[in-house]
Amino acid sequence: MSKEIEAIQDPGLPAHKLRQTDVDPKAADRAERQVAILFGLSALSTVLFIYSYLFISTDTFVFIPLMGEQNAHQLFLGLGLALALLFIGLGAVHWAKTLMPDHEVIAQRHEFRSPDSDREEFVKTAKEGAAAAGLGRRSLIKRSLGLSLGLVGLSPILLLGDLGPLPGDDLKKTGWKAGSRLVTDPGDRPIRPEDLEVGAVAQTLPELAPGKDHRSLNDIAKDAVLLIRLRPEDFNLDDERLSWTYQGIIAFSKICSHMGCAVALYEQSTKHLLCPCHQSTFDVTRAAKVIFGPAARPLPQLAITVDEEGYLVAQAPFNEPVGPSFWGRSA
Amino acid sequence: MKRLSRYRRHRAAAPLLLIFALLGIGTTFQVAGATTTSPMTAEERTAAIEEGKEIFLRGCSSCHGLNAEGGPIAPSLIGVGAASVDFQVATGRMPMADMSQQAMRKAPVYTDEEVAALAAYVASLAPGPEIPTEEMLNYERDGELAEGGELFRTNCAMCHNFAGQGGALTQGKYAPSVMGVKPVHIYEAMITGPQAMPVFSDKTLTPKEKLSIIKWIKHAEKEPQLGGVALGRVGPVTEGLLVWTLGLGLLIGIAVWLATKAK
Numbered sequence: 211m212s213k214e215i216e217a218i219q220d221p222g223l224p225a226h227k228l229r230q231t232d233v234d235p236k237a238a239d240r241a242e243r244q245v246a247i248l249f250g251l252s253a254l255s256t257v258l259f260i261y262s263y264l265f266i267s268t269d270t271f272v273f274i275p276l277m278g279e280q281n282a283h284q285l286f287l288g289l290g291l292a293l294a295l296l297f298i299g300l301g302a303v304h305w306a307k308t309l310m311p312d313h314e315v316i317a318q319r320h321e322f323r324s325p326d327s328d329r330e331e332f333v334k335t336a337k338e339g340a341a342a343a344g345l346g347r348r349s350l351i352k353r354s355l356g357l358s359l360g361l362v363g364l365s366p367i368l369l370l371g372d373l374g375p376l377p378g379d380d381l382k383k384t385g386w387k388a389g390s391r392l393v394t395d396p397g398d399r400p401i402r403p404e405d406l407e408v409g410a411v412a413q414t415l416p417e418l419a420p421g422k423d424h425r426s427l428n429d430i431a432k433d434a435v436l437l438i439r440l441r442p443e444d445f446n447l448d449d450e451r452l453s454w455t456y457q458g459i460i461a462f463s464k465i466c467s468h469m470g471c472a473v474a475l476y477e478q479s480t481k482h483l484l485c486p487c488h489q490s491t492f493d494v495t496r497a498a499k500v501i502f503g504p505a506a507r508p509l510p511q512l513a514i515t516v517d518e519e520g521y522l523v524a525q526a527p528f529n530e531p532v533g534p535s536f537w538g539r540s541a
Numbered sequence: 542m543k544r545l546s547r548y549r550r551h552r553a554a555a556p557l558l559l560i561f562a563l564l565g566i567g568t569t570f571q572v573a574g575a576t577t578t579s580p581m582t583a584e585e586r587t588a589a590i591e592e593g594k595e596i597f598l599r600g601c602s603s604c605h606g607l608n609a610e611g612g613p614i615a616p617s618l619i620g621v622g623a624a625s626v627d628f629q630v631a632t633g634r635m636p637m638a639d640m641s642q643q644a645m646r647k648a649p650v651y652t653d654e655e656v657a658a659l660a661a662y663v664a665s666l667a668p669g670p671e672i673p674t675e676e677m678l679n680y681e682r683d684g685e686l687a688e689g690g691e692l693f694r695t696n697c698a699m700c701h702n703f704a705g706q707g708g709a710l711t712q713g714k715y716a717p718s719v720m721g722v723k724p725v726h727i728y729e730a731m732i733t734g735p736q737a738m739p740v741f742s743d744k745t746l747t748p749k750e751k752l753s754i755i756k757w758i759k760h761a762e763k764e765p766q767l768g769g770v771a772l773g774r775v776g777p778v779t780e781g782l783l784v785w786t787l788g789l790g791l792l793i794g795i796a797v798w799l800a801t802k803a804k
Contacts, residue, residue, distance in 0.1 A: 229803050277729045277770045284767065307803040396691050396746050405744030412745035413695050438739070474699045477710055477737040484711055486699055493712055502711075 222532070232309045233282070241308035249360035250295045259290025275471040303406030365385070381539070382531045384463075386512060390416040392437060392522045395430075399402050400521040403457050406439040409478045413437075416524070432532055435512055436474055437522070440481060444495050451497045454513035456522065461512040462498050463532040466490060468505040470534045506535070586661055593662025597657055600636060609666055611725035614640065621733065622669020628729035631656045632722070634736075642713035643736060646722075670732045678724050680752040680759065689757030692750055696741060704774035705761050710737055720762050724755045 231238040262283055270282040324332075346350055391400045392414040403410060414435045415425065424431075442458040454460075462483070466473045471487035476494070482501070483492040488505030498509040510532050513525035531539055548554055549752035597609065608783035611617030618626075629635040633647035651659065660672060694703065700716035702708045707718035716735050719727060731751050741751070772779040 231803065273766060279766060280769065283768065288769075303799060312802075395695055396688070397747075397750065399744075404656065406742050407740055410740035410745070412740045412742070437745075466574050472699060475710060475716075476739045477714065478734050478739045479714075479737045480711070482711060486708070489711075539545055 223316075226313060227311065229308065236311065241304070245301050245305040245309070248297050248304060252301065255290050255297060257290075258286055259294060262286035262290060288469060288477035288526060299535045300376070304466065323368045341531045381533075381536050384528055384532055385416045385429050386435075386524045386527045388524060388526045391517070392435065392514065392524070393417045395434065398406070401411035401437070401524060402520050403459055403516060406437065406459060408439050408441055408458065410439050411436060411476050412519075413474065414461070431470075432465065435461050436483070437461050437514075438476060438494055440494065444481065447497055451511060454511055454525065456514050456516060459492065459514065459522065461514050462492075462494075462509040463512065463526075463528065465509075465533040466505060467500075467507040467532075468503070468534060473509060587754065589658040589661040590665045591659035592655075593660070593665075596651065598657050599664055600650075601659075601798060618663050618666070618786060620669045621668035623672045624670040624729040625665035625733040625735065626663045626673045627656060628726050628733060628735055630659055632726055643715060646717055655708035670729070673725060673728045673732075677748065678728060678752070678755075680724055680755040683749055684754075684756030685749075686753070686756055686760055688750065689753030689755070689760075692746070692754050693757050697754065700738075702775060704764075705758055706774045708775075716802040719758050722758075724759070727755050727758060728752075 224440050226352060231241050262285075266283045266286060268281070268283045271279045272282045272285070274280050274285070308456070340346070353379055392412075393400050395413045395415045398415075398418065400417065401414065406412060412435050415430060416435075417424065417432050437459060438461075439459045442455075445455065445458075445460070447455070462473075463474050466485045466487065468485065468488055468490050471485050473483050473485040473490070473492065475484040475486055476482075477484065481494045483494055483498065485491075485492075485503065485505065486503050490505035491501050492505070492509055494499040497511055500506070500508060510528045510530050512528060514522055515525050517523045553564060573662050597605075598607065601618075604612060605611050605618050609618040629644070630651055631653070633649040633651055634644040636650055637644045637748065649656070663669075667690075688717075693705070697705075697719075700708060700710065701715075705719040707716050710716050716738070730752055731741040731746065731754075732743070743751075746754075747776065772783065
């Protein structure tokens with residue numbers, strides 16, 4: 211090893227190479243024509259754009275290989291504008307590369323710090339301006355300006371209030387109450403156990419409260435429940451969970467316990483429920499136990515039974531919050 | 542022919558042949574598959590059941606058992622109904638081509654009459670869902686498009702994709718595309734729940750609502766491509782892939798061209 215580290219020498223500029231267009235006037239003329247053709251193509255594309263806007267009706271379809279039936283109006287509008295811009299760019303670059311001067315030039319940067327004389331001059335001007343405006347003398351203006359600027363500065367803090375209010379127990383409650391009928395979504399028809407054959411599913415919501423004629427999307431997003439009918443002997447549940455089912459009909463919240471997607475891909479053959487977002491897989495026969503994927507908890511099960519008129523109803527509200535984990539959720 | 546054979550070693554020959562072959566298969570798929578169900582008299586029905594039993598013994602019994610009681614590799618067919626048979630056999634799913642995860646739609650092996658006979662035989666074993674009649678399937682008259690869309694999004698879209706293009710399930714199973722499926726087969730699938738699909742009972746999804754869904758599907762098939770190339774209508778995956786490969790590739794090409802000096 212040598213004792214001193216040698217500084218890398220400035221290699222300088224490589225020797226300037228003349229382009230063909232620099233030495234051959236014919237090549238230069240050819241390059242000029244090429245640039246002109248590119249700009250001309252751009253102009254033609256703009257004409258195509260104008261033509262499609264004015265004269266191609268919006269319901270004309272043309273067959274384009276590999277793309278299928280395409281709406282001619284949209285297609286040529288887009289193509290026209292895209293090609294018009296592309297050819298301007300191609301022409302400009304080709305022009306710059308072949309015909310514009312390409313001599314390397316060194317331009318030294320100036321120092322970032324202004325000369326001392328300029329800096330002194332600036333301070334002097336600022337002081338003189340302030341004195342002339344009477345800031346030092348007219349303290350009323352100074353203070354009121356300070357007040358107004360200060361208040362304006364504080365006002366965004368007020369808007370932070372819109373981050374709230376805190377959800378309270380909204381995340382822990384759903385629209386399901388003891389005795390809520392399960393109704394079809396959409397359709398709002400109550401369901402009898404005998405309406406579902408083995409292997410059937412139904413998308414359900416709690417019945418509308420009397421006097422209401424629609425649901426908010428926020429409510430649907432929490433209340434959606436999937437009803438599935440299996441053979442009772444297929445269940446592998448403890449006694450409590452088995453008492454939450456009715457003649458082989460089991461109900462789960464459709465809201466994934468991972469990220470809140472709607473879990474409704476029910477495979478009748480395997481009795482698995484699959485979440486389409488992250489492939490969490492739940493085993494319906496074991497109270498929606500997670501058997502694959504990122505979900506940490508089973509889907510909440512809704513306890514169901516029938517009312518005196520024979521319609522399926524909830525025995526009780528969900529015994530745990532539905533949907534993904536949130537801060538402060540117990541277990 | 543000689544002229545053509547000169548090109549057989551051409552670079553494009555193999556891909557072109559492949560394209561023609563695929564087109565040929567595709568066309569066969571399209572052409573094969575046109576059944577009409579007509580009501581039968583009692584004698585015709587008896588004859589059909591006899592014929593169906595013949596066909597069953599020859600083509601189905603090795604897996605489904607001599608009396609359709611099922612076996613270690615195939616389920617019992619007692620009580621599955623005529624609708625199930627019509628769906629599985631007329632769409633070519635049965636007989637299965639191989640013992641893979643899922644029977645797929647292909648050119649049907651049996652003719653319409655043979656399918657009808659098989660259906661009559663299986664229906665004679667035990668009652669089950671029947672094949673819906675033409676009159677029941679007048680979806681243009683009885684269905685409602687907007688309602689069909691809403692029902693499709695709630696009941697079908699999670700597996701069959703929001704545009705009905707199909708999608709993946711677990712362990713190699715998949716929900717097939719519902720494009721180009723005959724209304725009668727869509728209806729039968731909903732009432733019988735073939736393979737991994739659950740049943741959609743007539744009470745929770747009324748016959749009228751089923752027709753609305755069919756109407757929406759048939760409408761979606763004819764949906765013009767207003768947004769340019771549909772890319773399989775599967776959403777951001779293919780669109781992203783195209784931008785990342787073709788779009789970025791083009792940009793890289795332009796960047797390389799910008800940086801090269803003119804000779």
